[in-house]
Amino acid sequence: MGLSRTSDETEEETSRKPSGSDFHQQKLRAWQPILTASTILPVFFTIGIIFIPIGIALLATSNNINEKVIEYSSNKTCFDKCENVLAKNFVEGIKVDCKCDIKFSLKEKWEGDVFFYYGLSDFYQNHRRYVRSRDDSQLHGKLSNTINANCKPFDKDNNTVIAPCGAIANSLFTDVFKLQLLSKSAITPVPMTYKNIAWKSDREVKFKNPKAKNLEELKDAFEGYAKPKYWTKNIYELDTQNLDNNGFENQDFIVWMRVAAFPTFRKLYRRLNRTADSFRNGLPAGDYQLTIDYNYPVREFKGKKRFILTTTSWMGGKNPFLGIAYIVVGCLCLGFGFMFLIIHLKVRNG
Secondary structure, eight states: OOOOOOOHHHHHHOOOOOOSSSTTOOOOOOOOOOOOOHHHHHHHHHHHHHHHHHHHHHHHHHTTTTTEEEOOOTHHHIIIIIHHHHHHHHHHTTOOOOEEEEEEEEESSSEEEOOOEEEEEEEEETTTTHHHOOOOOHHHHHHOSSGGGGGGSSSSTTOOOOOOOOOOTTTTTOOOOEEEOOSOOEEEOOOEETOOOOOIIIIIIIOOOOOOOOHHHHHHHHHTTTTTTOSSGGGGSOSOOOGGGGGOOOOOHEEEEEOSSSSSEEEEEEEEEETSGTTTTTTTTTTEEEEEEEOOOOOGGOOOOEEEEEETTTTTSSHHHHHHHHHHHHHHHHHHHHHHHHHHHHHHHH
């Protein structure tokens, strides 16, 4: 004979009644503020009184940062001399050496650290397919003949695997900048350093070369791999003087591979090397000449290129937006506070 279930057991299994806890019965205590004039008006006035001075301080700090922007792609000398010729030959894979000079002046001394950036406009590094077009395993020094599908169509050149593969690496920014201080007695090159221009996490973790003790061994490690289609140099020739700045560990390459979020962006190119006596305290006032090795055409996508010199402060680079935002929010809060106060007084006395 089979065992029959009691009615209590059957009822317990089939019942869908929740337990009697406060949580299941939604009887937990809750706090719901009652919004009144006496609670809301002080909040508006407090935010306004705090935000406006903070915004003024941030805006004043931003305005005290020195910045010089040189848009050289639209400069008549550079455009007529280089852009028109370079664009045609670039598509055909022909290397053209073109240089142009731009002179400018700094009216006052820039004290402290000075940073040099290049900027691009209308270049969409945030495109979904562009962002994915890379092989992180390859960039970590693990070279292989296995093709990463994300790199297509920049994965092979005549059946030879490309290193580094992908659209990001293929479009590497290649303009080179040299800055000189002009004086009546001499022309002094402005010393720049590439060290620490890339993020520390990128330099030490994400980008690694195949094991090599010298530049010759690094060259041998990349033997059998093709360079990207639009490159004029191989990956192991980016810096023939410093092993720690060559191959996948080249900091210009690492900076470029960290894609920008917006189509108009700037990327760090160099920092002022303040070990030289003339530049120990920063950039002196005077006349300067910027010499550009013009290698990167932008006419095809209607872009623009800039060279930026800037100093920094405790809040970073020059950016007035944050200060203006604080001031606007503070003024709005004060405005709404006075408006609600007047309405409240009229209603109470009415």
